[in-house]
Amino acid sequence: MLWHRLDPLLTRIRPHREWLALAIDAGIVALCWDITYIFRMGFERWSSAKPSYDHWVMLGLVLLYTQVFLILRIPKGVWRFSGFGEIQRLTFACAIAGLTGAVVVLMAQLVQVPRAVLGLHPVISLMGLAMVRIGYRMLYEHMRASLSGSAQETRRALVMGAGDAGRLLIAGIQHHGWVVVGLLDDNPNKVGMRVGNVPVLGPLDSCAHWARLHGITHLIVAMPQAKPMERRRALDLAAATHLPIVTVPSASELREGEPVAHVRDIEPDDLLGREPVQLDEGGISETLSGKVVLITGAGGSIGSELCRQVARFGPLRLVLYELSEFALYRVEQELSEAFPHIPLVRLVGDVRDPEHLRATFERWRPQVVFHAAAYKHVPLMEDDNTFSALRNNTLGTWHTGRAAANAGVERFVLISTDKAVNPTNVMGATKRAAEMVIAQLAAEATDQGQRTRFMAVRFGNVLGSSGSVIPKFKEQIAKGGPVTVTHPEITRFFMTIPEAARLVVQAAAIGEGGQVFVLDMGEPVKIVDLARDLIRMSGHSLEDIPITFSGLRPGEKLYEELLADADATLPTRFSRLRIARLDQRSDDVSQLLAWAGERSSASDAEVRTQLARVVPEYRPAARL
Template sequence: MYNSFRKKMFGGDNVVNLSDVRYLPRWIILVIDIIILVISLFLSTYIIEKITRSEFIYHREKIVIFAGVIFSNVMFMYIFKTYAGIIRHSTFIDLFKLLISCFCTLFLVGTANIICEWSTGKEFIINPFLILYFIISFMGLFLFRLYVKEFFHIVREYRRSTLKKRILVLGIDEQSIAIARAILDNPSLPYHVVGFLTQRTDSKRAYLLGKPIFAKEKIEENAKEELLIDGVIIIKEMMSKDEMNSWVNLFLEKDLNIFKAPSVQKLRDSDFAGSIRNLQIEDLLNRKPIKIENEEIKRRHFNKNILVTGGAGSIGSEIVRQVAQFNPSLIVVLDQAETPLYDIELEMKEKFPHIRFKFVLADVSNKHRIEPLFQTYNFSMVYHAAAYKHVPLVEENPHEGILVNVLGSKIIATLSSKYNVNRFVMISTDKAVNPTNVMGASKRAAELFVQSLQNVEGNTTKFITTRFGNVLGSNGSVIPHFKRQIEAGGPVTITHPDIVRYFMTIPEACELVLQAGTMGQGGEIFVFDMGEPVKILDLARRMIKLSGFEPNIDIKIIYTGLRPGEKLYEELLSDDAKTLPTHNEKIMISKDPTIEFLEIEMLVNSITKASLRRDKVEVVKLLKIIVPEFRSNNSIYEVLDK
């Protein structure tokens, strides 16, 4: 304390902050306690004299009796070290020590009084005085500690509230109260809870944890400045998607920050500070995940050898993570991207040290590099996620897209059949449906080839295709792109104001892949219920507002025009397709037209040769023969459709 005070006095800072004072010396606490005892003694004397209107001390020297009482009390306070604790952090144990010391004083003086009465026939002080003194002295010592503790709490809270974000907690249920209590009990968090928010209208005068409860209409009727709050903390798991969107729209309209807290079940004291974060656009797009049959999936992977191509990509790496949970005998992770492959190697060895991995740097279109893997490891499952997926780049380099997406798929699929892999699961895309670009058409060609292998004589492998839309957070997807643009101060670029897309999460997409791998009987294309499509312009506006900016004021939105091969609306089913339900209501089977193996093999061989010659026009022309519904859009290859 002295050093803190000295620094304030001579360090140029003339403000002594009470919340910075560490603690008072013990002797000062003891002196204050003695003063309280003396005051209690005189107060007890005054009350007894007013009540009895007669002598209550039967001794010639009152001062001797008073000194004896005070001495006894101080002695027991010393014995129980009632002055040793830091008052602002007083606990029940500290108060219990006070009670015991006062009671021992009462017992000692009372016992002496009884002995005096037995020996002389007369007590030296009346017992009601001792009881009154016991009550008043204990209450005085207790209130002193209580007031000091509360005073420092008020000073500390006031100081914190001026530096921290003033927030409301959404909800008045047990989960919300638990989160609010955790924040209030953690002084290191940069949040100050000023109240609770609810849709109910019968709680306006109620309080929780000493904080008022606000109705939704109060937020609707007042501006942010009138509310004197900076943001709201929500628990996403406690709300439906529609409820969350309704609240978020209101908060964004009022320019309030929105923070997401974990549920109580996920709450851990050690990482609570890091678990509260700004609400992300992914939180609003998430849907209820599909239910996967873990037992069946585990049976397919437990003690088996698994190959994942494109295993360093966003989808492939998540497949690796999920498969590793089922304790396979070996996971071979294959990718041609060196740095991402090294990153996933480090991650897997740290997270799953008990699992055997092999990380292979290779191109799926190089059969001489790939076949030895099938010869050596006797794979039970193959997940084929390797592909070129960026529409403009593949549109500019169609020959490269064919070599990876079509030839690479052909090599992996035929080797799977040759070496009797139990199941082959290919990752496709909604852009393969009525494609308007080379990338989508190349994936559709790969689908056709993989399907055709199912009925080849002697084949025992079950060939399964999964088809889904955009994946949140995947490499090159729109959301990370928008985030980078917003962080850079804008502008946010959108190709067209009316463009819409389906979205799903990476774990959700990979759960579909694993589920399809177990439920497929061979030759199916599984499509996923993607929910409602999202307008990209609305997505950008919400991302800007969630980042604390105003669209077209702080962050500009500009339109760049549709890119080559891009279309406004993505589809999951072709015009000729029919769907069949499965036992999982979120997964359907698309019955698309197929091609016989000999025909598709001949066409794939032809387009592969054209790709090796780097003949772009011939490549696209042959691709349009393989995929008759392929109609180029906003592309130089539109002339081939005439």
């Protein structure tokens, strides 16, 4: 209890540390003057041996010492880090002040001041100054050990949220390098109470005041059950302090077994501030449980999250189809550890290889297929790689879909993108053509009496996925900036990787065929606002890490859309999930598939021309 009271006191006086240290040093110099008399004259004679003007001599020496200390910046030393270097500086300062003082006293012919006192005073002052600093360091380290279980320098935290999560957090981190100084909560009935022996200091919007007062190094947002908008408000208030922010796991992460005391950095989904889509867990389980599920692009950002989401519903077997050996190994290792009871089939394969796809589907007989394999990086696909994008994104969808239909797959889900709407780049146009492939396959399945249901899921940018802005911004912030944004007005629709994956598996459960599912993702987000948020929540300001604008890249739009004007939308029983009927252009897409399938290469101009014939809304960006 004593240390809990002493710690706030020390932090409260920290803003005045330098002047307080100078005042203490001046007091020690004055005290050591008397101690020197006692040492030289003895306890019985030290007071009577002083001349009548001794107090003026002592005052002059104290002023001299303080001036020398200021010149040598002695008060700027941090006492809790005092060591040999600090003692060296004190020795030099005391030697200069003591020598100067002795010379002035002798020149003033103040003969009643004992010469031995003048000579011994700097030595005894040095001993006093050093002992105070060493004593403070010992006290500080003992207090740290009492508060956090470690004598090492700790992180001083202010917790936003005084509920059950805050209480469990305090119990879990107080002895692991953290000291929780106080809690904040908007409930007025909690202010003034103590949670885990830590006081509730005030409302959330007072965090900047308490952070300055208590020398806070980190803010912890402990509001897992709060609504996303409430969590986002807390994050914004914390970001205004320009201190690093961490948070406890969200409610969904807690349900998946994450401990409350496991604080983590701010993740992309913390920035969205909207309610997650509520899905039909029972319907999804009926679709996936006990089934053989194949996922193409299984090692990618979306594909690997699809693997995790599908594995939760207990499939009979999970077939991982991936071109990258390293990505396949990584996702296989993760799934084997997290879901050891689910058999995995690990296949290095290319969706541009129809023979291998056919053999794979015939051997493993999947019942549900998620087609996530795609080239998705807009600038990379815009020049020199246009034909590769066409073959992978469009022709690869055709090969995979045909193999699925021939093998009697029950459900086939294509992962599409908002860039397929009124595309201005090759990547978007190839994904729009892939949606048209799905429409054609769905029509053929109906005409021929096949049971495969083909559908697509269209969503916006996925926060945290490979190639997205979040990893890029985090890397630039870690390097000290600047953070580069293409245009100050550029906006995007955003969703999180888990949210995207859940949407996909929900579409697989309710899709009837020939449909594209669209998630209502709320208002689009300005990329520059996202960059500012990440900078602030990493504990920096825009002065520390500036934002620069590089200009729009080839094929890039200022604003993305989720629905084209000609698309008809229908509601589903999920309030934020809608269906867009695809415009079927089977003749056109067949010609494109035939053209791409009969050659091994083509120029960028040829690819754009062919795509423009098939996707009439495709408007290639002007070439420089």
